[in-house]
Structure formats: C-alpha cells, structure tokens
Amino acid sequence: MAAPFHYNATAKSLMMWATHELEHVGRIAAVEDPNIQYAYAMSTLNGMAHLKDALYEYVSANPDANWTKDLLTIHAQVIRVMQHLTKVYALNLNTIRAFNTRGTLSDLKYLERKNSRRTTRKRR
Numbered sequence: 001m002a003a004p005f006h007y008n009a010t011a012k013s014l015m016m017w018a019t020h021e022l023e024h025v026g027r028i029a030a031v032e033d034p035n036i037q038y039a040y041a042m043s044t045l046n047g048m049a050h051l052k053d054a055l056y057e058y059v060s061a062n063p064d065a066n067w068t069k070d071l072l073t074i075h076a077q078v079i080r081v082m083q084h085l086t087k088v089y090a091l092n093l094n095t096i097r098a099f100n101t102r103g104t105l106s107d108l109k110y111l112e113r114k115n116s117r118r119t120t121r122k123r124r
Contacts, residue, residue, distance in 0.1 A: 007054035007058070009054050011058065011071060015070070015071075018051060021047050022078075024043075024047070027040070028040050028044065038089055038090075041085050041088075042096070045085050045086065049105050049106075052082070053106050055074060056106075079110065093111055096108065
C-alpha cells in the first residue's frame with residue numbers, strides 16, 4: 001500500500017477549500033439533468049474526500065492550534081454532506097475506490113448505506 005498522502009495545507013487554505021466544496025453542493029441541485037447531477041455529485045464527493053483527509057491530517061499534526069476546533073467542526077460537516085450526497089444521488093463509491101490507485105484517500109466505509117434506523121431519537 002502506498003504511503004499516506006501529505007497535503008501540507010494551512011488552516012486558512014483548508015477553510016477556503018471547504019467553502020468552495022460546500023458551494024458545489026448547492027449547484028448540483030440547480031442542474032436539471034440527472035446524469036449531469038450524478039457526474040457533478042461524484043466529482044464533488046471525490047473533492048470532499050480529499051478535503052476530509054486534509055482536515056484530519058492538519059488537526060492530527062497541530063492538535064493545539066487555534067483553528068483546531070473550527071476545523072474539526074468543518075470535518076464533521078464535510079462527512080455529513082458526503083453521506084447526504086451518497087444517499088440522495090445514489091453515488092457508487094466503488095468508482096471512487098477504483099480511481100484511488102495511489103492510495104491517497106482514506107477508507108470510505110463510513111459512507112456506505114446502513115439499513116438501520118436512526119438511534120439518536122428517543123422513541124415514545
């Protein structure tokens with residue numbers, strides 16, 4: 001397996017990257033053709049997977065930095081959006097795995113659908 005990828009990004013660049021990736025999500029819904037939506041969602045999902053890994057790398061390397069809490073919040077948002085894209089547009093994660101030939105992305109198992117119900121809500 002290849003060595004982990006090093007993004008060497010700054011906190012400010014990660015914040016800007018996150019802003020741009022999250023803007024793409026709003027544009028996906030504005031497209032009417034489902035085939036273009038799927039392609040755009042796949043591209044956005046791939047970019048967000050790299051962003052998620054870059055955020056994790058920065059926070060792991062700089063746990064006491066001033067931006068750490070903000071970057072962890074963005075990391076959680078990115079994961080939620082990735083799960084949403086996977087669900088709404090029925091994205092095929094195997095396609096992204098197939099193009100990850102250099103092993104730059106972390107495992108994408110957390111995006112796979114689960115057949116269980118939400119366990120965070122109390123049932124009456």
